[in-house]
Amino acid sequence: MALLEVRDVHSYYGNIHALKGLSITVEEGEIVTLIGANGAGKTTTLRTICGVIKPRQGSVSLEGENLEPFKIHEIVYKGVALVPEGRRIFSRLTVYENLDMGAYHRIDNDGIAEDFDRVFVLFPRLKERRNQVAGTLSGGEQQMLATARALMAHPRLMLLDEPSMGLAPVLVESIFETIQEINREGTTILLVEQNAHMALQVAHRGYVLQTGEIVLDGTAEALRNNPMVQKSYLGIE
Amino acid sequence: MYLKDGIRGGLITFGIILFLNLLGLPLTAESSIVPIFTVLVGLFALLLLRSRAGQERSLLNASVNGLLIGIINGIGLVIVTYIFARMQANAIRVNQVFAQILPEHTGALAGLTKAEVLAGESIWPGMTKIAVLFAIAGLVGGASIRFFTEKGRKRMDSISASSFGHYTVLILPLVFFALFLSLRIKGVKIGGAEENILGLLLIFLFVSAALFALRAARPGKEQIALSIVFLILLVAIPQLTDLFQNAVLGAVAIFVVMGVGLNVVVGYAGLLNLGYVAFFGIGAYTFGLLSAPESYVLVTLPAFNGVTFWIGLPIAILVGVITGILLVIPVLSMRGDYLAIVTLGFGEIIRLLLLNLRDYTGGPGGVLNIPSPIVFGVDFGNPKGILYLGIIFSGIVAFITIRLRDSRLGRSWIALREDEDVAQAMGINLVAVKLLAFATGAAFAAGAGALYASRQVNIFPDNFSLLVSIDVLCLIIIGGLGSIEGIVLGSIALIGLPEILRSVNEYRIVAFGALLVLMMILRPEGLLPSVRHQRELRGEEMTEPVTSSD
Numbered sequence: 038m039a040l041l042e043v044r045d046v047h048s049y050y051g052n053i054h055a056l057k058g059l060s061i062t063v064e065e066g067e068i069v070t071l072i073g074a075n076g077a078g079k080t081t082t083l084r085t086i087c088g089v090i091k092p093r094q095g096s097v098s099l100e101g102e103n104l105e106p107f108k109i110h111e112i113v114y115k116g117v118a119l120v121p122e123g124r125r126i127f128s129r130l131t132v133y134e135n136l137d138m139g140a141y142h143r144i145d146n147d148g149i150a151e152d153f154d155r156v157f158v159l160f161p162r163l164k165e166r167r168n169q170v171a172g173t174l175s176g177g178e179q180q181m182l183a184t185a186r187a188l189m190a191h192p193r194l195m196l197l198d199e200p201s202m203g204l205a206p207v208l209v210e211s212i213f214e215t216i217q218e219i220n221r222e223g224t225t226i227l228l229v230e231q232n233a234h235m236a237l238q239v240a241h242r243g244y245v246l247q248t249g250e251i252v253l254d255g256t257a258e259a260l261r262n263n264p265m266v267q268k269s270y271l272g273i274e
Numbered sequence: 275m276y277l278k279d280g281i282r283g284g285l286i287t288f289g290i291i292l293f294l295n296l297l298g299l300p301l302t303a304e305s306s307i308v309p310i311f312t313v314l315v316g317l318f319a320l321l322l323l324r325s326r327a328g329q330e331r332s333l334l335n336a337s338v339n340g341l342l343i344g345i346i347n348g349i350g351l352v353i354v355t356y357i358f359a360r361m362q363a364n365a366i367r368v369n370q371v372f373a374q375i376l377p378e379h380t381g382a383l384a385g386l387t388k389a390e391v392l393a394g395e396s397i398w399p400g401m402t403k404i405a406v407l408f409a410i411a412g413l414v415g416g417a418s419i420r421f422f423t424e425k426g427r428k429r430m431d432s433i434s435a436s437s438f439g440h441y442t443v444l445i446l447p448l449v450f451f452a453l454f455l456s457l458r459i460k461g462v463k464i465g466g467a468e469e470n471i472l473g474l475l476l477i478f479l480f481v482s483a484a485l486f487a488l489r490a491a492r493p494g495k496e497q498i499a500l501s502i503v504f505l506i507l508l509v510a511i512p513q514l515t516d517l518f519q520n521a522v523l524g525a526v527a528i529f530v531v532m533g534v535g536l537n538v539v540v541g542y543a544g545l546l547n548l549g550y551v552a553f554f555g556i557g558a559y560t561f562g563l564l565s566a567p568e569s570y571v572l573v574t575l576p577a578f579n580g581v582t583f584w585i586g587l588p589i590a591i592l593v594g595v596i597t598g599i600l601l602v603i604p605v606l607s608m609r610g611d612y613l614a615i616v617t618l619g620f621g622e623i624i625r626l627l628l629l630n631l632r633d634y635t636g637g638p639g640g641v642l643n644i645p646s647p648i649v650f651g652v653d654f655g656n657p658k659g660i661l662y663l664g665i666i667f668s669g670i671v672a673f674i675t676i677r678l679r680d681s682r683l684g685r686s687w688i689a690l691r692e693d694e695d696v697a698q699a700m701g702i703n704l705v706a707v708k709l710l711a712f713a714t715g716a717a718f719a720a721g722a723g724a725l726y727a728s729r730q731v732n733i734f735p736d737n738f739s740l741l742v743s744i745d746v747l748c749l750i751i752i753g754g755l756g757s758i759e760g761i762v763l764g765s766i767a768l769i770g771l772p773e774i775l776r777s778v779n780e781y782r783i784v785a786f787g788a789l790l791v792l793m794m795i796l797r798p799e800g801l802l803p804s805v806r807h808q809r810e811l812r813g814e815e816m817t818e819p820v821t822s823s824d
Contacts, residue, residue: 087699089698108703109698109699110700110702113699113700113701114701118699119699121695121696121699125693125695125696126696127688127689127692127693129692130688130692137685138685138689138697138700139700141682141685141686141689141700142700142701142702186700190701
């Protein structure tokens with residue numbers, strides 16, 4: 038059974054039909070990427086999975102369990118953690134407190150302590166700056182913090198919304214390396230990206246989204262070699 | 275050398291002094307007007323010459339500009355006073371236009387009484403004195419900006435970090451307390467006729483200094499020893515003070531309880547609540563209606579003899595919590611300004627209901643003869659008893675709040691204040707968390723309300739006006755948002771000090787405004803801020819590491 042299954046979802050913003058019968062599946066242990074242009078519905082898909090938007094039609098299920106009746110915070114308990122677009126860290130709290138907030142719903146203190154060690158190994162920079170106010174971190178460090186904060190929830194499925202946005206190319210590469218590292222440690226990842234080039238390098242599979250509909254799907258390899266993807270998203274004529 | 279700032283500052287300050295003059299401050303403040311104006315000029319000089327970020331003003335420059343501000347004000351006031359005096363002497367009726375410009379008025383400025391003015395005493399010696407005082411005040415104000423610059427602050431920090439400075443801070447409250455005690459020795463006169471006011475001031479200074487000392491004390495033995503000493507002295511105070519002092523201190527304590535409650539809502543959860551007085555009023559009226567002999571409840575139920583304070587208190591708190599929850603339901607999805615306006619309306623609705631449900635609440639006639647709290651057969655319905663209860667209540671709510679702050683709930687409030695959406699994505703149940711913040715605040719306010727009803731004996735809808743909400747909000751901001759000790763300081767500054775400044779009581783609101791403006795410019799984090807807020811506003815690193823996992 039797929040870890041995440043989004044089936045024929047129709048989501049609306051008021052009267053605007055944003056997702057038109059979208060279906061995706063994410064298997065345990067995968068990195069799946071969702072690529073598409075501005076306004077294709079990438080973020081809306083994530084918001085629908087998180088429960089921020091309830092679909093009018095279709096279903097989102099985690100390990101076969103329909104998420105429809107659950108509230109946003111309850112979906113977090115189920116093991117879905119979001120790294121929001123634009124990072125959205127708690128800029129006036131310290132790095133340590135931000136991470137602590139990530140583990141808010143957990144009560145297993147030993148497990149939390151373990152995860153602190155784990156994220157500090159993944160992101161040594163955060164360890165150095167643990168008592169610094171998060172708003173004073175650089176953009177790249179803030180992205181690390183947002184990712185680490187989501188990891189602190191010890192999620193089974195991590196949703197990453199545009200982790201490369203506004204970062205220098207060298208930082209983008211290191212962020213994607215970390216994503217692979219996190220995945221190797223056993224966290225399933227759904228990655229939403231405009232930077233299709235990078236996304237298709239780290240992902241196992243991918244979906245191409247256009248105006249609320251999936252127009253293509255397949256392994257990352259296949260998508261990389263697809264002429265339409267090359268032309269529209271990779272800039273290869 | 276730039277004198278532009280001095281001239282500009284002098285004109286601004288003079289405009290304000292002139293405005294206060296036309297409002298009639300000299301007449302209200304009588305003989306204390308000269309010191310008030312002098313202090314104002316000094317403060318304005320300090321404020322206006324404050325260094326801007328990155329450019330430090332030299333001591334000479336600040337002093338000369340300060341002096342200039344003082345001189346402009348001195349000369350300006352003398353000229354204006356002279357013109358008005360001439361006009362009056364020539365029977366030109368300026369006072370029809372400016373109602374406050376009367377002979378005794380100009381006299382007060384020159385240090386003369388009405389009789390002396392009418393007897394034709396010269397205003398010149400007095401006016402010369404004012405001019406000189408203003409000049410000195412400007413000079414001192416300008417020169418003292420050195421203490422507010424980065425360099426000056428560092429120097430001050432190094433002094434208080436030295437062991438001499440450290441112990442001075444610890445001993446200071448005891449000095450104030452000793453001075454207060456010395457007032458009680460017969461034959462020693464420090465304050466003259468106004469001795470009880472001076473005593474009150476010394477108690478305020480003692481409490482404030484004690485809070486700073488506790489903050490400065492090294493954690494461990496030193497802090498514990500100091501806490502015990504201060505606690506004993508605090509418990510002794512109501513025994514040593516007179517009726518007037520106890521009454522003022524009691525009001526301060528009640529506002530501390532309310533401040534602690536509002537601090538949970540505004541300081542922690544970041545939900546701007548401008549209708550906080552509603553819960554205070556509901557607490558007071560619940561207890562009043564259930565206990566006062568002529569209240570609607572007791573009159574319609576002849577078999578019911580009314581509740582005692584100790585039964586009424588939990589009922590009042592419960593009713594407060596229920597209304598708090600009812601208020602939350604419509605405002606759940608609101609943030610910031612919208613929330614402020616809805617709560618503001620809620621506060622007014624409750625007051626208008628109390629005023630207009632005449633049959634049930636007594637309308638403008640209020641609820642009369644509310645019984646006093648009885649503890650083990652002892653009547654606590656006097657200022658001393660109320661003060662003791664106020665201190666105990668404050669202690670309890672402060673304890674609860676500190677425990678809540680350090681709990682998961684406290685953290686979720688902070689996350690909520692920072693970013694509601696992300697807080698939800700962290701697994702925080704927004705509805706429950708907002709509800710608990712409002713309910714906690716409402717419970718504290720309702721408890722304070724019951725105590726207040728018992729203290730006032732008679733309560734009226736006008737006791738629960740919007741101004742109370744604003745007062746409480748101001749006092750937590752002045753004390754330092756999020757800081758419990760700060761609330762005590764804020765309460766002393768906004769509720770206690772006006773009693774000392776009785777002679778200028780009408781200007782309390784002006785003073786409020788001025789104090790808030792000054793505070794927000796010079797010390798935006800409040801008088802005694804919480805470590806977190808200080809860090810947030812100054813963007814500094816935490817001085818001490820938080821508990822960590824390794």
